[in-house]
Amino acid sequence: MVAIIHRMKWTFLLLALLLSANAQSPVDQPSEPSPSASATKADPKLHADAIRLVEASGAKQHLQDNFKQMVDEGAKAMMEKCERCTPAFRDEWEKRFLERSNIQDYLDVYARVYEKYFTDTEINELIALQKDKGTSKAASPSPALKEKLTSVMPSLMADSIGDCAKIGAKLGGEIGSEIEREHPEYIKPPADKNTP
Numbered sequence: 020m021v022a023i024i025h026r027m028k029w030t031f032l033l034l035a036l037l038l039s040a041n042a043q044s045p046v047d048q049p050s051e052p053s054p055s056a057s058a059t060k061a062d063p064k065l066h067a068d069a070i071r072l073v074e075a076s077g078a079k080q081h082l083q084d085n086f087k088q089m090v091d092e093g094a095k096a097m098m099e100k101c102e103r104c105t106p107a108f109r110d111e112w113e114k115r116f117l118e119r120s121n122i123q124d125y126l127d128v129y130a131r132v133y134e135k136y137f138t139d140t141e142i143n144e145l146i147a148l149q150k151d152k153g154t155s156k157a158a159s160p161s162p163a164l165k166e167k168l169t170s171v172m173p174s175l176m177a178d179s180i181g182d183c184a185k186i187g188a189k190l191g192g193e194i195g196s197e198i199e200r201e202h203p204e205y206i207k208p209p210a211d212k213n214t215p
Contacts, residue, residue, distance in 0.1 A: 062134075068142045069133040073126050075149040082122050090116055093187070108198055108205035115194045128182040135178065136171045 073079070094113040098104055104112075133142055144164050151158040160168065198205055 062139070065134050065139045065142070066130070068139055068146065069130040069137075072133055072142050072146050072149070073129045075146045076129075078126055078129060079122065082125060086120070086122065087117060090120070093191075097191075103207045103209065105205050105207060108202070111198050111202065111205065112191070112194055115198070116191060119190060119194070124186050125183055128179055128186070132175055132179050132182070136175050137167070141167060 090113055094109050094116075097112065098106075098109050101108075133145075137145070141164055144161060148158045148160060159165075
C-alpha cells in the first residue's frame with residue numbers, strides 16, 4: 020500500500036507539471052488562483068509530523084532527481100498545445116522554469132494535504148511504515164489506516180494535483196508572458212485565415 024502511495028505521488032506531480040505547462044501558452048493569461056479554502060490554523064504537532072512524513076518518504080530527493088525530466092515532459096506538452104511557440108521559446112521557458120522553481124513549494128503541498136486528510140496518529144503510522152519498508156519487517160498498515168487510505172486517496176490526489184498544478188501554472192504563465200514580451204521573435208506570427 021505504501022509503494023502504491025509513493026508511485027501515485029510521483030504520478031500526480033508529473034501530471035501537475037504537465038497540466039501547468041498545458042495550461043499556459045504565451046497568448047494565455049494565467050488566471051488568479053482562488054484563495055485557499057483552508058484558512059484555519061494548523062496544529063503545530065500535526066504540521067511537524069506531516070513534514071516528517073514528506074521527509075521520510077524521500078520525496079525531496081526523488082523530486083530533485085526527476086524534476087528536469089518532468090519539466091522536459093511539461094515543455095513538450097506545452098509545445099503540442101502552443102502551435103505558435105518556437106523551439107527557442109520552449110528552450111527559454113524550460114530554462115527559466117528550472118531556474119525559478121522551488122521544489123519546497125511542491126513538498127509543502129504534500130505536507131498540507133497530509134495534514135488535511137490524516138490525523139497525527141495516522142501520519143505517525145505512515146512514517147513508521149516508511150521507516151519499516153527498508154527493513155526485513157513486513158510493512159503493512161493497520162486495517163483502519165488501510166481503509167482510510169482507500170477512502171481518502173481520490174480526494175488527496177485531486178487536492179495534490181490541483182495545488183501543484185496551480186504552482187506550476189502560475190510560474191509557467193509568468194514565464195510565458197515574460198518571454199513573449201522580451202522575445203517576440205520566439206513566437207510565430209498567426210496563420211493568415213484568408214489563405215486557403
